[in-house]
Amino acid sequence: xxxxxxxxxxxxxxxxxxxxxxxxxxxxxxxxxxxxxxxxxxxxxxxxxxxxxxxxxxxxxxxxxxxxxxxxxxxxxxxxxxxxxxxxxxxxxxxxxxxxxxxxxxxxxxxxxxxxxxxxxxxxxxxxxxxxxxxxxxxxxxxxxxxxxxxxxxxxxxxxxxxxxxxxxxxxxxxxxxxxxxxxxxxxxxxxxxxxxxxxxxxxxxxxxxxxxxxxxxxxxxxxxxxxxxxxxxxxxxxxxxxxxxxxxxxxxxxxxxxxxxxxxxxxxxxxxxxxxxxxxxxxxxxxxxxxxxxxxxxxxxxxxxxxxxxxxxxxxxxxxxxxxxxxxxxxxxxxxxxxxxxxxxxxxxxxxxxxxxxxxxxxxxxxxxxxxxxxxxxxxxxxxxxxxxxxxxxxxxxxxxxxxxxxxxxxxxxxxxxxxxx
Amino acid sequence: xxxxxxxxxxxxxxxxxxxxxxxxxxxxxxxxxxxxxxxxxxxxxxxxxxxxxxxxxxx
Numbered sequence: 155x156x157x158x159x160x161x162x163x164x165x166x167x168x169x170x171x172x173x174x175x176x177x178x179x180x181x182x183x184x185x186x187x188x189x190x191x192x193x194x195x196x197x198x199x200x201x202x203x204x205x206x207x208x209x210x211x212x213x214x215x216x217x218x219x220x221x222x223x224x225x226x227x228x229x230x231x232x233x234x235x236x237x238x239x240x241x242x243x244x245x246x247x248x249x250x251x252x253x254x255x256x257x258x259x260x261x262x263x264x265x266x267x268x269x270x271x272x273x274x275x276x277x278x279x280x281x282x283x284x285x286x287x288x289x290x291x292x293x294x295x296x297x298x299x300x301x302x303x304x305x306x307x308x309x310x311x312x313x314x315x316x317x318x319x320x321x322x323x324x325x326x327x328x329x330x331x332x333x334x335x336x337x338x339x340x341x342x343x344x345x346x347x348x349x350x351x352x353x354x355x356x357x358x359x360x361x362x363x364x365x366x367x368x369x370x371x372x373x374x375x376x377x378x379x380x381x382x383x384x385x386x387x388x389x390x391x392x393x394x395x396x397x398x399x400x401x402x403x404x405x406x407x408x409x410x411x412x413x414x415x416x417x418x419x420x421x422x423x424x425x426x427x428x429x430x431x432x433x434x435x436x437x438x439x440x441x442x443x444x445x446x447x448x449x450x451x452x453x454x455x456x457x458x459x460x461x462x463x464x465x466x467x468x469x470x471x472x473x474x475x476x477x478x479x480x481x482x483x484x485x486x487x488x489x490x491x492x493x494x495x496x497x498x499x500x501x502x503x504x505x506x507x508x509x510x511x512x513x514x515x516x517x518x519x520x521x522x523x524x525x526x527x528x529x530x531x532x533x534x535x536x537x538x539x540x541x542x543x544x545x546x547x548x549x550x551x552x553x554x555x556x557x558x559x560x561x562x563x564x565x566x567x568x569x570x571x572x573x574x575x576x577x
Numbered sequence: 578x579x580x581x582x583x584x585x586x587x588x589x590x591x592x593x594x595x596x597x598x599x600x601x602x603x604x605x606x607x608x609x610x611x612x613x614x615x616x617x618x619x620x621x622x623x624x625x626x627x628x629x630x631x632x633x634x635x636x
Contacts, residue, residue, distance in 0.1 A: 169605035248602055249594025275597045324636045416636040441633035459631045474631035503635055511636075537632070551629035 155265050156255045158184070158216065158240065159432050160197035161466030161569075162271025168200050172220050172242070181205060182216040182240070185571030187406065187431055193255070195238060196432050198569040205235035220244045221252065232256060238264065251277065270432050270465050272528040274312050274409065296385070297338050305527045310338065313526045317341040319408035321396045321424045322415035323370045324348065325506050326438050328359040329515035330412050335378045335387060337519070342378070343390040343408055344371040345401045347491070357508040369393030395491040396423045402575075410434040410522060414515075417497075418476045419485035425463075425470035429564050430574035432465035434525065436518045439477075440511060442504045456507070457539040458514035462521040467533040469564040473553055474535055513538060513546075 160168075160182070171180050181201045187194040195216065205215040212235040221241040232239065236256070243250035253264025267277045301310045318339055320327045323346035334342060350358070350365040350373050358370075360381070365373035371391035378389055392401045396415075405411060405424070411433050413424040421437060428435035440458040463470055476482050485491060499505075517536050524530040537549045560566045567574045 166601060166605065169601055170608055173602070173605040173609040242598070242602070243594070244602065247594075249596065249599040251595070251598065269597070273597060275595070277595050277598070322636050326636045414636050416634075418634055421634065439631065439634040439636075441635050457633055459633045461631070472628075474629060477631055477634040506635070535629075537629075 155192045156238070156253075156262055157192060157194045157266040157268055158197065158238070158253065158264055159187075159194055159268040159270060161432055161464070162269050162273075163466040164197050164200065165269055168197075168218060169242070171200060171202065172218065175202075176220050176244070178202065179217050179219045181236070182218050184214050184216055184238075185430070185569045185573060186214065187571040189403070189407065194431075194571075195255075196569040196571050204233035207234040209235065214238075216240050216253075218242065222247060240264065240267075251279075253279070268409075270409075270434065271467075272525060272531050274316060274434075274526050276312075276315070300337060304523060309527045313523065314338040314340055316409040316522075316526075317343065317407065318410045318412065318522075319343040319345065319405045320412045320414060321345045321401075321405065321420060322413060323374050324354060324414070324416065325357040325359075325508065325511045326440060326515050327412065327414035328361070328370075328374055329511055330414060330438070330519060331374055331378060332359050332381070333515060333519045335382055337523075338385075339387075341388040341390070343392070343404045344374055345392045345394070345396055345405060346370040347393060347395045347398075349393075357506050357511060396420055396427070397486070397489070397491060402427070406431045406433070408433060410436065412518060413437045417485070417491065418478050418482035419491050421470070421476060422479070422482040422486055423491070426564065426567075426574075428463065429465070429469045429568050430570050432569050434465070434522070435461075435463040435470060436521060437461045437463070437470055438514050438518045440506070440514050442507055442510065444504045453542060454504075454540075456510060457537070458510060458517070459535065459537055460514055460517045460521065461535040462518070462525065462530070462533060464525075464533045465568060468553065469562060469568070471564045472562045473533055474551065510540075517548075 168180055168182060181204055183198045185196040185198055187196060205213050214237045215235050216238040217232060217236045218240045221243055222245045238255040239253060241252045251267060254261040255264060263279055265279055269275045297310060301307050304310050316339060318334055320331050323331065323344050331342060331344060348370050350361050350368055350370050352366060354361060355363060360377040361373050371393050375389040375391040378387065390404055392404055394401045396405055405427050411424055411428050413421050415421055425435060438460050443455045444452045459474065461474055463473055521530060521534060533553060535551050537551055539547050
């Protein structure tokens with residue numbers, strides 16, 4: 155099973171190049187994501203000349219052309235390193251596409267074309283199964299209000315078919331998980347190394363005192379199943395940090411990754427995965443701090459940063475970065491993803507407020523809804539502040555990704571896939 | 578537009594045209610056509626501000 159995944163801005167550039175010179179093929183360099191069940195090819199950049207046969211290692215490339223009719227057989231053999239063909243219909247064939255992947259002596263069909271960006275379109279080839287659709291008499295009634303508000307059943311179906319991963323299933327992550335499940339999302343991966351503790355019962359969603367001691371991910375999965383019954387939902391709880399092989403394998407297969415962790419090392423690891431595999435990243439951080447305690451006049455600082463980062467439109471580092479990048483790199487390089495129980499939260503912040511987590515989680519999920527509904531057209535960052543009088547202000551800091559992706563260490567690895575993890 | 582079949586596959590095409598591909602191709606053609614028109618002078622680009630930095634990082 156082969157899928158070609160392409161950030162929408164890159165695909166649009168590809169179309170413009172083909173529109174400029176319709177008789178000339180374009181070449182899409184791709185990264186690889188191989189799993190036992192599927193082969194995913196990740197569009198990286200475009201050239202107008204075939205890949206160099208002397209490149210070492212060879213750069214896998216798709217040859218992309220326009221076709222006015224149903225293609226029959228290749229007029230010429232593929233140049234070396236061309237591992238796949240994609241033909242896009244024009245004229246009477248506009249809107250159709252064909253694709254194959256060369257696998258030694260045989261050719262296998264391209265099963266899906268995924269455009270990562272506004273709309274989150276995943277186009278399946280004829281005769282091959284498409285994404286599972288929510289159906290049945292009870293479902294439209296269950297989600298009728300949601301479907302109406304989102305802008306139609308097509309938007310809701312595309313949203314429900316996404317596989318969404320949540321890294322960090324505590325206060326914010328549990329709220330995100332419940333909101334997504336209630337929206338009808340069919341596949342949710344839950345990744346968290348921690349167990350439920352007494353203090354989680356105050357702010358975390360969907361857990362009870364009976365869950366104390368259980369892994370947060372598993373406890374949350376149990377409650378989501380009960381919440382949605384009898385509607386089936388595929389839940390993948392992993393009681394490990396995102397860098398654990400099981401969690402890693404699961405996270406890189408998600409379409410959207412929410413990072414709701416309480417440490418920058420997990421935040422950085424999630425951002426790296428999202429960048430390497432062209433996944434939409436929603437990074438949510440909250441905080442409540444007090445200062446001036448000695449004077450008796452304690453000033454509160456309280457807010458959240460919610461960032462939605464689209465592949466091909468910057469990365470977490472060039473859109474707000476991390477609050478403590480050096481520490482995150484050090485922790486990650488030394489395999490220290492600190493569990494919450496090993497840290498003294500009082501050294502870090504004043505505490506947590508469920509109301510703040512709800513605001514942040516709601517904004518994050520809303521961003522994904524608006525992305526799928528094509529209202530949101532690019533990466534965005536909501537900076538939320540409650541002032542001393544309790545008034546809420548939301549600002550959107552200007553985006554300043556580098557003009558040249560190579561100027562950002564992480565953006566330079568966008569779409570590299572498995573080869574990026576091996577570095 | 579007179580486009581020959583320049584490459585071929587033996588994979589089946591998708592049965593129905595995907596509206597999103599129709600729209601994206603139309604947009605690409607419009608953009609290319611507009612680029613071929615005489616261009617007005619580029620707008621002056623203001624100096625970049627200091628990049629904003631994230632502030633909150635807990636769950």
